[in-house]
Structure formats: C-alpha cells, structure tokens
Amino acid sequence: MGILDSVLKVFVGDKSKKDIKEIQPKVELVKQAEKALEGLSHDELRAKTVDFKNRINEARTEINAKIEALTEEANNTEDIDRKEDIYVEIDKLKEEAYETTEKALNDILPEAFAVIKETAKRFANNESIKVTASAYDRELSGTRDHITLDDEQAIWATSWDAAGKEVKWDMIHYDVQLVGGITLHEGNVAEMQTGEGKTLVATLPVYLNALSGNGVHLVTVNDYLARRDSEWMAPIFQFHGLTVDCIDNHRPNSAERRAAYNADITYGTNNEFGFDYLRDNMSHAPEDLVQRPHNYAIIDEVDSVLIDDARTPLIISGPIPKGDVHEFDELKPKIADIVSVQQKYLTTVLAEAKKLIAAGDVKEGGFKLLQVYRGIPKNKALIKFLSEEGVKMLLQKTENFYMQDNNREMHKIDADLYYVIEEKNNQIDLTDKGVDYLSGKDDPDFFVLPQIGMEIAKIEGLELSKEAEAEKKEDLFREYSVKSERIHTLRQLLKAYSLFEKDVEYVVMDNKVKIVDEQTGRIMDGRRYSDGLHQAIEAKENVKIEDATQTFATVTLQNYFRMYGKLSGMTGTAVTEAGELWEIYKLDVVEIPTNRPIARKDMEDLVYKTKREKYNAVIEQVTELSRAGRPVLIGTTSVEISELLGRMLTIRKVPHNVLNAKLHKKEADIVAEAGYAGVVTIATNMAGRGTDIKLSDEVKAAGGLAIVGTERHDSRRVDRQLRGRAGRQGDPGSSQFYVSLEDNLMRLFGSERIAKMMDRMGLKEGEVIQHSMISKSIERAQKKVEENNFGVRKRLLEYDDVMNAQREVVYKRRYHALFGERLRVDIANMIYDTVEVITEGNKAAQDFKNFEFELIRYFSMSSPISAEEFEKMDSLKIAGEIYKVAYEHYQDKMKRNADAAYPVIKQVYEDPASKYERILVPFTDGVKSINVATDLQKAYESEGKQLITDFEKNITLAIIDDAWKTHLRKMDELKQSVQLAVHEQKDPLLIYKFEAFELFKAMIEEVNKDVISFLFKGELPTGDTQDISEARQVRRKENLETSKEEIPNMDERAAQNRAAGQTQDRPQVTETIVREQPKIGRNDRVTIKHVMSGENKTVKYKQAIPLIEKGEWVLVNE
Helix, strand or coil, X not given: CCHHHHHHHHHHCCHHHHHHHHHHHHHHHHHHHHHHHCCCCHHHHHHXXXXXXXXXXXXXXXXXXXXXXXXXXXXXXXXXXXXXXXXXXXXXXXXXXXXXXXHHHHHHHHHHHHXXXXXXXXXXXXXXXXXXXXXXXXXXXXXXXXXXXXXXXXXXXXXXXXXXXXXXXXXXXXXXXHHHHHHHHCCCEEECCCCCCHXXXXXXXHHHHXXXXXXXXXXXCCHHHHHXXXXXXXXXXXXXXXXXXXXXXXXXCCHHHHHHHHCCEEEEEHHHHXXXXXXXXCCCCHHHCCCCCCCEEEEECHHHHHHHCCCCCEEEEEECCCCCCCCHHHHHHHHHHHHHHHHHHHHHHHHHHHHHHHCCCHHHHHHHHHHHHHHCCCCHHHXXXXXXXXXXHHHHHHHHHHXXXXXXXXXXXXXXXXXXXXXXXXXXXXXXXXXXXXXXXXXXXXXXXXXXXXXXXXXXXCCCXXXXXXXXXXXXXXXXXXHHHHHHHHHHHHHHHHCCCECXXXXXXXXXXEEECCCCCCXXXXXXXXXXXXXXXXXXXXXXXXXXXXXXXXXCHHHHHCCCCEEEEEECCCHHHHHHHHHHHCCCEEECCCCCCCEEEECCCEEECCHHHHHHHHHHHHHHHHHCCCCEEEEECCHHHHHHHHXXXXXXXXXXXXXXXXXXXXXXXXXXXXXXXXXXXXXXXXXXXXXXXXXXXXXXXXXXXXXEECCCCCCHHHHHHHHCCCCHHHCEEEEEEEEECXXXXXXXXXXXXXXXXXXXXXXXXXXXECCHHHHHHHHHHHHHHHHHHHHHHHHXXXXXHHHHHHHHXXXXXXXXXXXXXXXXXHHHHHHHHHHHHHHHHHHHHCCHHHHHHHHHHHHCCCCCCCHHHHHHCCHHHHHHHHHHHHHHHHHHHHHHXXXXXXXXXXXXXXXXXXXXXXXXXEEECCCCEEEEEEEHHHHHHCCCHHHHHHHHHHHHHHHHXXXXXXXXXXXXXXXXXXXXXXXXXXXXXXXXXXXXXXXXXXXXXXXXXHHHHHHHHCECCCCCXXXXXXXXXXXXXXXXXXXXXXXXXXXXXXXXXXHHHHHCCCCCCCCCCCCCCCCCCCCCEEEEEECCCCCEEEEEHHHHHHHHHHCCEEECCC
C-alpha cells in the first residue's frame, strides 16, 4: 500500500469496514425474520412465496392498469401524434413500475432471505421433506428422481444429480454470506475469497428478484458451470414454485431456449446471452425471439467476464463474395525467407555485440545489441544475455540515446535491418532495405504505393480525352488498392512469423488455428484474429486458410451487460479493478469478510536471473512438497511452459496432471483431484475457477495445498486468483511465486531498479534474491500493464459507444417493425423526415423542378404546391403541407391495396379444398418483388388490413437489415482509416465520432427513402388466386458463425459421445416418427444397463429417462 493510501485510510476510514457496517443492520433483520420462520410447517414455509408475489403485484396494480388502458387507447386511435404521445407515456410508466418493484423487493428482503436460509437448513438437516403436492410438484416428479408422489403428498429427497454427480445438500448460509447476498441485490460486486460459497450466496438475491416475475439471469464463464450450478441449486428454488432452466442445454432459436428465458431463473454463459441478443435482432418473426427485456443479471467471476473478455466483441458473421481471394500463399515464401535472413544476420550481430561488450567497447557493443533487440526481441539467446550483469542497463542507455529528439538517430540502428519490431506495441514495420529485398530486380515498385496526388497531376497534364483520362485514373486507383492490400497482407504475415508463437498465443488443433486466451489459458473456440492476421497465421502453419467474413451483427460484452436494469457480480478478485468496474459499469466493489480467518502463508517472490534456473528451482521445490504429502498446484502462463514443466517432472519420476488449453475438457475432474495428498497439478491460469479444491484432514495436517506460481502475470488479479486456490474456509496452505529477469513482464515493464540491484549484489548463476522491495517493484510493473490495458479497453469502449448508440436506434426500429404496434408511428416519422430532407435540399438550391421530381420518385405524387408558393414559403411550412398530403395519400393507397387483396383472400379462405393457415402474397414496386407472409384467418377477419400490416413489417425489416449490414462494413473501414489522423496530430476518436454520425445519418435517410418508396409504389401484381401460395414456416438458415466455449466434464462426455453419433449430418427436417416398439408407459417398469460397468437394474420408465438422457445408461430391449 502506498503512503497516500495509508494517510487516506487514517482520515477517511477503511471502505470495506464502512460497507459492512452499513449492511449489518439488514443482516440482523434477516436473522430476526429467520427466528419467526422456525416454527412454521413445510407447507406454511412454501406459502410465503405466494404471499411475497401477491405483495409485489399489489404494489404494481395501479401502474399496470394505467399501462393497459393506454395500450388499448393507442391501438384504437388513428391519430398518429396522439399515438406517439401515448407510447412516451407508457415508457415512463414502465420505468415507474420497475422502481415500484424494486421498492417492494427491498421491503420483502429480510423475510425472503430468511425463507431461503430456512429452506437450506431444512434440506441440510433432513433426508427428505414431505409437503402437500402442488401441480408443479406433480409436473416435476415426472422428470426429477428426487421428487416422488405419495397420494396427495410430495416427497422431496435432499440429494440429487447435478451435471453427472450425486450431491447431498449440506450447506446453510453463514452471516457473511447474507452480507454477500445483500451486496448483490443492491447491484454491487461482492468480492469473496475462494471457497466462501459464492454459488450459495447467489441463491438469496436470485430468489428475491425472481419473485417479480421479470426474470433473473445468472451468468457463468463456461457451460459446464452453467449446467452444474443450475442443476445443483434448482431444487431450492423449485421447492418454492419457481422455474429454473439453463440456456446452454438447448439449441439457439429453439422453442426450448425461449422457454428457458421465460423461466423465473435462467442460467447460462456470457457468450450465449450476448449471441441470443444478436440473433433476436436478426429474426423476422416475433415468435423467433427468445429473450425478454433485460431485468437483472448476476455475473459469476465478474472480473473474467467484464474485464478479461471485454476487449473481444461478440460477432455474428457470414461469408462474403470473393472472400476467398487472398495473397497469403503467394507472399508466404517471401516472408519466410526475409524472417530467416534477418534471424541469421542478427545472430552473428549478437555474437559480435557480446565480444565487443566483453572487450569493454560498450558504445559499439550497445549499438549492435540495440540492433538485435529491434530485429529479434523474442530471441532466446538475446533474452539470456540481457539477464547478465549490466547488459539490460546498457541496452536501456543506448535505446534512450537513439530515441531522443523524436527518434532522430534511430534510422542508423535500423539501416541494416529488413524490418523493425516494436514488441510493446505489437507493431512491425518494413525498412527500405526490406522493401528492396522483397521487391527484387523484376519489379522494384512491387511494394511501393503510388503517390496519388502526383500521379493524378501527371495524368491531367497529358491532355487526354475525358474517357481516356477517367480510365487512367481508374487504373491508378485500382493499382493503389491492390498494392495497399498486398502491403497489409505482408505486414500481417510478418506479425504472424515474428510476434505470434505456436502454443503460446495460439494452438493448432484439428488442422485449425485456435486462439488461446492469455488471461485464462482457455481455447477461445470460434474466435479469430481480425484484419487478416488469422489468415496469416493459418498460412504460416500450413493449415486451410478460411474465407474472409462480413459482420452481420456485433456487440461488446460491456455494452450488452450495461442494458440490464440492475447488474451485480461476484468474484474472488475485484478490488484491484474497482476503479474500472465503477467507471464503466457504475458497479461498486464490496469486500466481504471471510467466515474464518485466512491461514494461508503468502511468501515474497523468489527472483532468479534466468528461466532455466527458475524452472530447476520450481521442480526441486515441487518434488520436496509432494514427498511431504502436500498437494501442489503449479500455475503457468502458457501451454508451452506447462508442457515443459510436465516433461521435467516426468524425468524426475514425479506423477502429475497437466491442465491447459489443449486439455481443457478434463478441467473439473483434474481440479477435483488436485487436493489429494502428494498430487501435483500443472495448470494454466484458469486453474479450474468455479470448482473447489477440497482437502482431507491428512492433507491439512501436512500443511495444506501449496501454490507454486512460475511467473508473475501481467495482472495482479490473475496472481491473486491463483493464490486464492489455497486457504479456502480457513484451511492451511501456502503460495510462492518464482520470477526470472527473462520473464515477459520483467523484460518489457520491469524497472531498471531490479536489474541494478541484482548487478550490485553480484549474483552468480543459480543464486536467488527474495525481498519485499523486489515484490513491490514487480507489483509496480504489473500496475503499469494494468493501466495500459485499462486504457485500451476504455478506448475500445469509446469507439463501441458510438456504434452502440446507432445499434440502439436500428434495433428499436426493427423491434417496432417486428411487433407492428409502433410501426405506424415510425412510418409517419419516415414520411415526415423524407419530406424534410427533400424540401431542405431543394429549397436551398431553389430547384422546384427537382423538388417535383423527387416527390414523384419517392411518393408517387405530384407537388400540391406551385412553383410560386415554393419560392415564397419557408422550408418548415412546405414540409408540413407536403407531409399532410403525403400521409393522406399513403392511407388511401393502403386502403386500396387492402380492398384489392380482400376478394382474393376471401376466395382462398372460403375454398373448402384450401387447408392453408399462412399464405404468401406477392407485392411489386415495378422493379423489385417481395412475397409477404400473412395469417389467412386474420387477413380474412380484418378484411385485408392484416396483410397491409404484414406488408409494412416485411418491407421495413428487409430494408433495415440490408442497410445495417452495409453500414457495419463501412464503420469497420472507417475505424481503420481514421487511425491515420495521428500523423496529422489529430485525435482519431473525434474524427471517428464525426464521420460515423455522417455515415449513420446518410444510412437512415437512405432507409427512409427506400421504405417509403416501396410502400407508396407497392401493389398486388394481379387479383388472381394463382399468385397466392402456402407460406411454410421454414426458418432461413444462413451460413452464420459465432464463437462459443464448450467445457463439459468427464461425467457429461458419455452423453455427448452418444449424441454425436446421432446428430452428425442430420438434415433439418421435421419427420413423422414411426414407432417400431410398443409405447412404454411412464410408470411401466423397464430394465436399463450401465454403459461402463455393465450393471443391470429395473426401475420405473420415468426414473430411467434422465439416466438414459445423460448417456450413462441404455434401455435393454426385452
């Protein structure tokens, strides 16, 4: 802690203590309420939930009645202005209803929390609980083994199956968990140490907020945890009549997934919640939507979701035409060659630098050393040499000298290099020598961009005909485009070869390049590096180069979660990121005290000169700890290091488990075993978050779990997560980090102080230094990186905020079009906005002729005002006059279309041979045609009006979607191009905001004109029933891509293997199922066989169903 922090604490006080002091009175109220519940019967305890729901509904009754009355008025009025006012009023009332609900929940909180705690206590203290059977109990008993019926009674067993494992309920909420529950309900982040029962804490606010009926989302980092937690906690909620589901159990866009969102409590992974939001905003019918309005979310491992994943947007994309045309294969040999040439050259330069420095010529030696550092910074020999006494200091002095005066002298260093690497910024640039080497003698201008201004001046000086001049200019622009694309490809290939290492930044699995998340060590399935970098790595690794894709919909997790009315989260490590969580999400971090004091010993870092010495010391220590009967968890930062340590332990004959990105599917099982005596587990940073490492008494006596960190991570939070794996619930344990001067953090951000100190102490090879001052210095380096990363995330968010504002406008319009209720208001506004644009543009130019032409073009009507009136009246008055006439004209037009369609609809509907439910009716504007699907009965009963509503919906959706896709591509291009503003000393973000607004304005104007034009011109081609066909409800299957992490555990693997055989290449067709076996009744007795042990047992068919679905048992035909 800094001196300033210490001084502030004296005057301001400890924030954590203040927070707890504020919450404590509420905890006392919960405990009082709990005493009042102890004497209640099980049925009386369950009746409390009904009482709570009634109290909440009573509080909202008056507001809901107003909303209903206004909605009815809006549906019945034809006055567009009144409609618009009503909708504004309804939106305000909905906000008021939300506030009223929150107040009611706060009043109920002590009793509701007490009900859940009392339920947990009764489940823990009884083998089973007998209650009067409700309709919901009867429904659940059909699919849940732990609920059985006995006449009018339902018997709830207190042990059940969760993600393939039998669990016995044995948890009762501690006081500190009540504090955590209140923190979460109030919309804050609860920081709770590992093993303090975050999953149990969540049951309190989840139950309370689910009572409102508006839905609660519990968000986890992977689908195994989502499934496990939903099945583990569900009986506590279901006992009180609340419905629970997990979205990851169901296919996207399915009725089952919609039902999961309609449940009171919904579990799922962050990615799937985000993707469902995007899919909903690409759907074409209200029944395709799965999500409800975003009410309340609790994010488990909130730091991982809102901070680590925040930099990566969720993207739904599809292939683009000509997307497979790329030059990666053509340019790859040239890049492989230049990289090899530079490496060979700089290896000899490094040898010369070593000789010169050893001979005392530090000036020339430093010059050559800096050359090597700028050309091959990740070279192992260079990294080792930099750890020697005084060498790092010499490099920094030399670099400072050549960087002064805005890099004035740096060209001397770079003159002999082919390309220069700026490792800190992840940048790479070709030098003139590199360009010459790659271009060769055949075409010296192969990689040189033409100077557009000069070349255009030359062409204009040739005095060619207009056609020839235009052709020459077109050729010039084409050449510029080809060359800029080629240079971009070249840069990305250079990056792939020089900055991205296999098994560190990515792995190659199943002939595909997969990104490894540096924060967690997990494979980020389906994610790709943008901007052609992924294709470059695919070319380097000789795997199939995937097609380029176009973005159809995108959102960052930051902006997705900011849509929730209330957001909260829990994690073991959030205090170091408290500033960011407050600034971006307005989430306050509350440190929850541990139930028992932490007994873990956290040792100061051990610092070595080289990685080799460090790893040898780690292996020695691990061998010693394992022999002493202590379990050891070794934390690594990459797949490569975890495999290296694995090999070293194998040589020492020390048995161990390895858990990394390549083996992530075994995660929960490996972590569960990590607490056994003498077991050694090597894990990348993910270290099985969400799965407890439980210790036996024998292990506790030996000293508990030993954490060995092989490197400090860029973020202090990740290190704290690793430390937190040991010492849960007051268990003994220890943590020790091993650091070397060759580690990335020390190389790039380590202060000169450590290098100086180690030089002064004259450390020999193998010797180690351990001091609190060194640990502090390392923390300062981590702070630098954290600040840097926060800056990057904040900047990205500022860019995405521009996009988000636009996304909200477009998605709101889509939503109105999808449901149709507010579409009339939107169409009226589109008519007015289009009239305004036409009027202002032509009035400024005093061009009445074009004004008339545009009215005919978009509204199919002549001008109701004369040229003289156009000249005299101001723009506002003209727009008002035209809008009135245009809107009346539109209403007449739609009535004529409905009248023309009705006889045909009537004929089809009344035809006894017709079995249609939905029909397709063609409309055309003379250029394009569109088939409009409508409900035949509704179209008949409304005398064609329903068809017109569906026509308006279809046109609006089709045009918005098409324009939005194109706009997203333009925004991507804009984001790239504005970065050049830096060279003009301008802020790219400001230019981006201005240009993005202009692009969006143009897009909205275009959408308005296209929608209006089609609506005013659209007609039924003929009045013939032959044109009408049945509309089969087939969902459009587009070739869309999303990213998703699948992390099942071993118990679920069997089920997946069975399912895999059944689902491969299964066509998406609904078939009539023909039974080849007699139908089995739910209570019939059947024989099932265990797939692993071969054991047979006879049970009721309803009890067999969940076992068969899990894949562990199969039905035996008798």
